[in-house]
Ligand code: HEM
C-alpha cells in the first residue's frame with residue numbers, strides 16, 4: 001500500500017529487526033493493559049448492578065431467627081409453610097403436641113416438600129423422596145441428605161424459629 | 165496483501181483455522197470489501213469521524229438500554245422502578261445517567277454529521293441514498309429520544325410528553341386521532357408509557373438497525389465524498405488512507421475519546437429524577453422540551469402568539485414540513501459541481517438552516 005499515509009506504522013522498516021519486534025510487542029502489551037483497565041472500569045459497575053438482588057438475597061438469607069405471630073394456633077396434626085430468610089420452610093404441629101420446624105427445600109434437586117399427615121411423612125413430589133417428619137432424616141427415594149432442622153419455641157401468641 | 169494478514173496466514177494453527185473459515189464464509193471477500201475503501205485526507209477530514217461517533221453512541225445506547233431493561237417496569241410502576249434503579253440498585257444511577265447522556269450526545273453527533281456531510285456536498289451522485297437513509301436515521305433517533313423521555317414518568321417527562329403530543333394533535337382532521345392513538349386515550353398515563361415502551365425498545369430498534377446497515381453498506385460501497393475545495397485539486401495532490409485498518413484505528417481512537425467524555429459527564433453530572441408525575445398538579449413554570457425539540461417548540465410558540473387560534477400551530481407545522489421536504493430533495497437540486505449557481509444556493513441553505521436552528525434554540529431557552 002504505497003499510496004497510504006502511515007500512521008504509527010509498526011511495519012515501517014527499522015534499523016534493527018530485533019528492535020522492531022520488541023516495539024511491536026510493547027505496543028501490543030500496552031494496548032492489552034489499557035484494554036484491561038477499561039474492561040475492569042466498565043465491568044465492575046455492571047457486575048455490581050446486575051448482582052445487587054443476589055447480594056440482597058444473600059443478606060436476607062443470613063437471618064438466624066423468624067417470628068411467626070399467631071402460629072401457636074396451628075391445629076394439632078397439621079403443618080404450615082413459612083419463609084426462613086428467602087427459602088420455604090415447614091412448621092409441623094404433631095399429633096403428640098410436639099413442634100418441629102424443617103427446611104422445606106428437598107436435598108435432591110431443590111423442589112419444595114410437603115407434609116402428609118395421613119401417612120405421617122414428608123414427601124417430595126418431584127422424584128418421590130421421603131423424609132421423617134420429626135427428624136428430617138431422608139428415609140426413601142433419591143434425597144442424599146436430611147432436611148435441616150430448626151429450633152422451635154412456642155409461646156403464647158407466637159412461634160419463634162431459630163437456626164440450630 | 166499486507167504483512168499482518170500474511171503473518172496470520174503463516175502461523176500454523178491460526179492459518180488452517182482461517183482457511184477453514186474462509187472456504188466456508190468467504191472471509192477474503194469481506195476483508196477485500198473492507199479494504200477497498202480509502203478515506204481522503206485533507207483539512208476537513210475531521211468531519212469524517214462524526215458518523216462513527218454517532219455509531220459509537222448508538223452502541224452505548226443498546227448496551228445501557230439492555231441493562232436498564234433488567235430492572236425497568238413499564239406501566240403504573242414505571243416511576244417506582246426508575247426510583248429503584250437510581251437510588252437502590254448499585255451503580256443504577258450510573259447506568260441510567262450514561263443512557264441519558266449518551267442519548268443526547270448521539271443526537272448532537274448525528275446533527276454534526278448531517279450538517280458536515282451537507283456542506284461537503286456528500287449527498288451528490290452516487291450518494292443520494294446515503295443522504296435519504298441518513299435522514300430516516302435522524303427521524304428515528306428523534307423519536308427514540310421523545311419516547312425514551314417519558315419512560316421515567318417524572319413531572320418533567322409527563323408534561324413534556326403532554327405538550328409534545330399537542331403538535332401532532334393540532335394537524336387538521338387526522339390530528340386528534342393520531343394523538344389519541346399515540347397516547348392510548350385522551351390523557352397521558354400508564355397506558356401511554358406501555359406503548360411508548362414498546363416503541364422505544366422493540367419497534368424503533370427494529371426499524372433503525374436495518375436502515376443503519378443499509379447506510380453503512382452504502383458508505384463502504386461509495387467511500388467518503390471529498391468536499392468541493394478538494395475536488396478542484398489535481399489527482400496527484402490528493403491524499404488518502406485505507407479505511408481498513410488505518411482509518412478504522414483512528415476511528416477507534418475517537419471512540420475512546422467519546423467514551424471518556426461520556427464517562428466524565430455521566431459520573432460528574434448524574435441524570436436527575438424529578439418528583440413523580442401527578443396529573444392533578446399544575447405544570448411547573450419553565451417547562452420545556454429536550455433541546456433538540458426546542459426550535460420546533462419555539463416556532464409553534466411564536467406563531468401561536470402572532471396568529472389567533474390554531475392557525476399559528478398549522479403555519480408552524482406547515483413550515484417545518486416544507487423545510488424537511490426541501491432538505492430531503494437537496495440531492496436532486498444540487499446535483500453537480502458544474503451547476504455552480506445551484507451549488508452556491510444549496511450551501512447558503514445549509515448555513516441558513518444551521519443558523520436558524522441555533523438561533524431558534526437560543527431564543528427558546530431565553531424565554532423559558
Ligand atoms: C444515527 C445515526 C447515524 C449513524 C450511526 C451514521 C453513521 C455513519 C458512518 C459511520 C458514516 C461513515 C463515516 C462518516 O462519513 O462520518 C456515515 C456516512 C454518511 N452519513 Fe451517516 N450516520 C447517521 C446519521 C446520518 C444522517 C442523519 C445523515 C444525513 C441526513 C447521514 C448521512 C450520511 C452521508 C451522506 C454519509 C456519507 C459521507 C461521505 O461519504 O462523505 N447520516 N454515516
Ligand code: FES
Pocket residue numbers: 106107108109110111124125126127128129141142143
Ligand atoms: S427434588 Fe425432591 S426428590 Fe428430587
